[in-house]
Amino acid sequence: MRDYHGIIFAYHDEPALRDLTANRTAASLPFCSRYRLIDFALSSLRNAGILDVGVIMQRDYQSLLDHIGSSKAWDMSRKNGGLRMLPPFGLPQYHTGNYNGTIEALNAVSTYIRRIPQKHVVLLLGNMAANIDLDAVIRQHEKAGTDVTAICAGQGLESRHSNYLLGEDGLVQYIDLFRTGEAKGIPSLEGYVFNKDKLLELMDVCQTRNLFRFHQDAMTYFLYEAHGKMDVYVHPGYARIIRTVDEYYAASKDVLRPEVRRELFPADRPVRTKIHEDVSTYYGEQAKSRNSLVGDNCIIEGEVEDCIIFSGCHIGAGAKLKGCILMRDCVVGENAKLEYIISDKQAVFSPGSVLIGSPNLPTVVPKDGRI
Amino acid sequence: MKKSCIAMLLAGGQGSRLYALTQNVAKPSVPFGGKYRIIDFPLSNCANSGIDTVGVLTQYKPLQLNSYIGTGQPWDLDVSDGGVYILPPYLGAHEQGSWFTGTANAIFQNLAFIENYDPDNVLILSGDHIYKMDYADMLREHLEHDAALTIAVQQVSLEEATRMGIMNVGENGYVCEFEEKPKQPKSDLASMGIYIFNWQKLRKYLIEDDADPNSSKDFGKNIIPNMLKNGEKLWPYRFKGYWRDVGTITSLWDANMDMLSTTLINLYDPEWPISSRSPVCPPHYTGKDAEIIHSIVTEGCEIEGHVENSVLSPSVRVGKGARVLYSVLMPGAVVEPGAVVEYAIVGENSTIKAGAHVGTEPDGSEGWGVATCGPDVTIPAGAVVPAEAMIYSGEEV
Numbered sequence: 001m002r003d004y005h006g007i008i009f010a011y012h013d014e015p016a017l018r019d020l021t022a023n024r025t026a027a028s029l030p031f032c033s034r035y036r037l038i039d040f041a042l043s044s045l046r047n048a049g050i051l052d053v054g055v056i057m058q059r060d061y062q063s064l065l066d067h068i069g070s071s072k073a074w075d076m077s078r079k080n081g082g083l084r085m086l087p088p089f090g091l092p093q094y095h096t097g098n099y100n101g102t103i104e105a106l107n108a109v110s111t112y113i114r115r116i117p118q119k120h121v122v123l124l125l126g127n128m129a130a131n132i133d134l135d136a137v138i139r140q141h142e143k144a145g146t147d148v149t150a151i152c153a154g155q156g157l158e159s160r161h162s163n164y165l166l167g168e169d170g171l172v173q174y175i176d177l178f179r180t181g182e183a184k185g186i187p188s189l190e191g192y193v194f195n196k197d198k199l200l201e202l203m204d205v206c207q208t209r210n211l212f213r214f215h216q217d218a219m220t221y222f223l224y225e226a227h228g229k230m231d232v233y234v235h236p237g238y239a240r241i242i243r244t245v246d247e248y249y250a251a252s253k254d255v256l257r258p259e260v261r262r263e264l265f266p267a268d269r270p271v272r273t274k275i276h277e278d279v280s281t282y283y284g285e286q287a288k289s290r291n292s293l294v295g296d297n298c299i300i301e302g303e304v305e306d307c308i309i310f311s312g313c314h315i316g317a318g319a320k321l322k323g324c325i326l327m328r329d330c331v332v333g334e335n336a337k338l339e340y341i342i343s344d345k346q347a348v349f350s351p352g353s354v355l356i357g358s359p360n361l362p363t364v365v366p367k368d369g370r371i
Numbered sequence: 372m373k374k375s376c377i378a379m380l381l382a383g384g385q386g387s388r389l390y391a392l393t394q395n396v397a398k399p400s401v402p403f404g405g406k407y408r409i410i411d412f413p414l415s416n417c418a419n420s421g422i423d424t425v426g427v428l429t430q431y432k433p434l435q436l437n438s439y440i441g442t443g444q445p446w447d448l449d450v451s452d453g454g455v456y457i458l459p460p461y462l463g464a465h466e467q468g469s470w471f472t473g474t475a476n477a478i479f480q481n482l483a484f485i486e487n488y489d490p491d492n493v494l495i496l497s498g499d500h501i502y503k504m505d506y507a508d509m510l511r512e513h514l515e516h517d518a519a520l521t522i523a524v525q526q527v528s529l530e531e532a533t534r535m536g537i538m539n540v541g542e543n544g545y546v547c548e549f550e551e552k553p554k555q556p557k558s559d560l561a562s563m564g565i566y567i568f569n570w571q572k573l574r575k576y577l578i579e580d581d582a583d584p585n586s587s588k589d590f591g592k593n594i595i596p597n598m599l600k601n602g603e604k605l606w607p608y609r610f611k612g613y614w615r616d617v618g619t620i621t622s623l624w625d626a627n628m629d630m631l632s633t634t635l636i637n638l639y640d641p642e643w644p645i646s647s648r649s650p651v652c653p654p655h656y657t658g659k660d661a662e663i664i665h666s667i668v669t670e671g672c673e674i675e676g677h678v679e680n681s682v683l684s685p686s687v688r689v690g691k692g693a694r695v696l697y698s699v700l701m702p703g704a705v706v707e708p709g710a711v712v713e714y715a716i717v718g719e720n721s722t723i724k725a726g727a728h729v730g731t732e733p734d735g736s737e738g739w740g741v742a743t744c745g746p747d748v749t750i751p752a753g754a755v756v757p758a759e760a761m762i763y764s765g766e767e768v
Contacts, residue, residue: 033654034670072444073651256656258673265653272651275445277644280405280667280683281655282631287664289657296406296654296669297639309654 004138005118005196006045006053010038010064010126011105013098016244019366020344024063026242027126030327030345032255032264033295033310036067037242039273040131040264041124046074047269048134050122052081054112056105058088058098073272086112101212106203113203116196123192124151129251130189130239131264131271137193137233144231146171147198148222151191152232153239162188162215164232172230175219186232188215189239198228237263249342249362252308252325256291278311286317295328302332316351323359327367341365372452374488376510376567378422379481380413381474382498383430388619391745391763392718397429398618399498400436402684402701402719404630404638405667407647408439409617411446412503413496414455415645418446420506422494424453426484428477430460430470445648458484473588479577485570493573495566495590501626502563502614503636503643509608510567518606519572520598522546523565525610532556536564536591538607546605549595560607563614566590572603612636620761624716624741627682627699631665650685650702660691676706690725698730701746710750714758718746721764729756 010027017026027038038055045053053076057064065085076083086109099105106113113121120141122134132151141149150164150172163185167173176185202218211217222228238260240251254260265271281294284301292304295311302319309315310327316334323340326332330343333351340357344367349355353371357363365371386398393401399410410427417425425448429436436457442448443455458481462468471477478485478495485493492513494506504523513521524538534552538560541547550556576594580586586593599605613636615626629635638645652671657663664679671686676693683689687700690708698712703720706712710723715730723729727750730742740759747764750756754768762768 258656261653261656270651271653275649275651277641277646278406278649279638279645280669282633282667283663283665285665289661289663291659292657293654294657294668299639 002049002138003118004048004050004120004122004134004193005116006041006050007106007113007121007123008038008041008045008053008055008126009102009105009123010055010061011058011099012125012127012243013060014127014243017242017248018245019364020245020248020342021060022366023060025057025060025126027057028061028064028067029127029242029248030310031129031242031248032252033293033308035271035273036064037129038064038067038126039271040129041126042068042071042074042076043269043271044124044130044132044134045122046076046272048138050134051076051078051083052116052118053083054086054109054116055083055126056086056109058105058108061085061087067274069274073274081117084112099212101217102214103203103206103218104212106199107207110200110203113196113200119196121194121196121199123190123194125190125241127243128189128191128239128241129255129264130235131237131266131269132189132191132235132239133269140233141193141231144171144229146229146231147195148228148230149193150230150232151189151193152186152234153189154186154234154236162190162219164188164230166232170231172223172232175215175223177216177220186234189235190214190241193233198222201226237266245342245362245364249325253306253323255308256293256306276311284317302334302336310345319349323362325362343369347371372488374424374453374490376422376492376494376506377424377426377453377485377488377490378413378417378494378496378506379478379485380410380417380425380427380496380498381477382410382427382436383433383471383477384497384499385431386499386618389623390620390761391743391748392620392623392716393432394745394763395432396435396746397431397433397498400439401617401623403501403617403623404627405669405682405684406649407645409501410436410440410498411645411647412501413498414440414443414446414448415643416502416504416506417494417496418448418646419643420504420510422506423448423450424488424490425455426458426481427455427498428458428471428481430477433457433459439648441648446646453488456484473593474590475577475580475586475594476588478573479581479588482574482577485574490570493568493570495568497564499618500563500565500614500616501636502610503612503640503645504565504610504614506565506567509565509610512608513567513606516545516606517604518545518567519569519603520595521567521606521608522595523563523610524560524607525563525614526559527561529556529559532559532561535561537561538605540607544606546599546607549591549599549605551591560609562591563610567608572598620716620741620743624699624714627716628680628697630667630682631680652685658691661689676708684719693723707752715742715744715756717744718748718764720746721748721750723750724752724754726753727751727755730760731758734758 071083165185278296288303301317312329318335343365347369386393539548655672658675696713
């Protein structure tokens, strides 16, 4: 058994995801025709043999509970250990309002963290799209011998805050939290490998000083006051953190590119997800599907281009879709025309209906929407 | 744990008439209809019918079948007071036990397994048929008619009847005669090889049959005729739905093509799901120039070429400019750019290299048939595989 324990942050509501997170957390946002974002964190842990995992959630977690179920899909349904869902417990002040920051979220489940039998914890965001090779991260962490290793993005991630700047020894010298103008340093993916005792120390310090934030409070204390040593692991593949509709739409478009799919779904580190009772997708006589990803159990009779179609969708004959994301079980009537739409689950577009968004501002249709 | 009915699934057959496709696997684990393997149909039928205890009798090349069935979880058969059990032949003390020598012998050798559950009835299934059937309804008729044995039958043409086991039914509705492949069939009710026995009766006949040195230990040849001779009540359960034996290349290809028509067999029915062990691949991708017409496609596929009237299994790749027509591509098959696959079955993880041509359109001639490439076969660039060809893995083309 590895001496590492996983913690996934799945409590973020991310208001900039608008209707998409009306009834779910960002971590349970459907992604890439069959997944939920949290599948990436869960699978990264699973593929590194880390099966003892706590998932920190706060509210709107019904869809997350439903998705994770017994956690069998990630082999985390164990006799000893395994996956634990961590809603707020113990301290009544955590039952109301949103967590003010990640440290507050950790302190809300501090009894759990204190009881973790392993020496190290791996912290990951539930709302990232990245397949992280945690074996490689841990190898580097153990070689560096630091208390903390930050998992950072090697390409493409535009971080608005928490970039790390390294000193001559190759370790973190400075954390760049907010910057007007061009970002400097290596953007953090907000994933960390932590010595558990060091993490508990940071939680205690923040609790004492009534501070809540992970980067602003805990990491600045660690770097500048405690003069802690922190290494940086640069994840070489595709990585995005999804906090806004734009980021969600952009990442969804990215997975249409084969090189991005190769990095997100490498054969030796599969992304696991809840298995639905699905059958193949049927393409009709007049169907056309160009540059699109399509889940199982769909019936495609119309035309789709540059689309992400989730399982169970039915696209009627003569319907034309361009640049759309349709989540599970949407029905598009005959001859409907949809462009640049992000439709949540079970929406129905009546025959002949027309709904056009813009590639720069895709229109979001809520769950069970009727057009 | 007493059970009203448990199932015994005969999955040991080699399926020799599938040739290259069963070179290394038992027939029930041959991929079928995109996401499935043949055994998914009887296993799903059991689960949907409320039968939660299934013994799977294996013999020929069982490795892949064993790992595919696993704990039975994909079919919800991982229950604590029953479940799915792989039953291979075994030896006992004093050199008792042997390979299964016939269908009845396979059950006889597992009397102890069945007695564990002390069932009232035992359902006998075979692992090579494609159909959706509610065994609970068959059991209801079996009990209603106080039958010692109920046999599922289907109406066939008289021409087909000459190749099947035919039930002749008396005026009281019970079976009065059983004829194997009659030259002049007296009835058009063919046995589907699905039986529900009263367990105490079956037990008695199995023990008697085992003692008979002249018996071939077969249900159709020995057990059923003996029961009729003794005047036992045999009830025919008339089944009207889709049912196909997929024991030959032609019938396997035909039945796969049937999966393209929901009017023949509806796999999209949420009331009667056919479950399978999912490989959990990314969704399928259709490229900028892909054309997919009247076909089924599933997870892990990457389609850049033209696919028409075809059944694609998980992780199939069809390259740019390739054409796949009226074909069955099994998991992991690769059709490289510019290759043509028509009227063919391509086995698991086989590769059709660029510009190769597998199979031909039917030309009305005697010798025409579906071309078959077994699993792990590579057809070299530019090679031509004619109709009716059978390419084994390890074979040079």
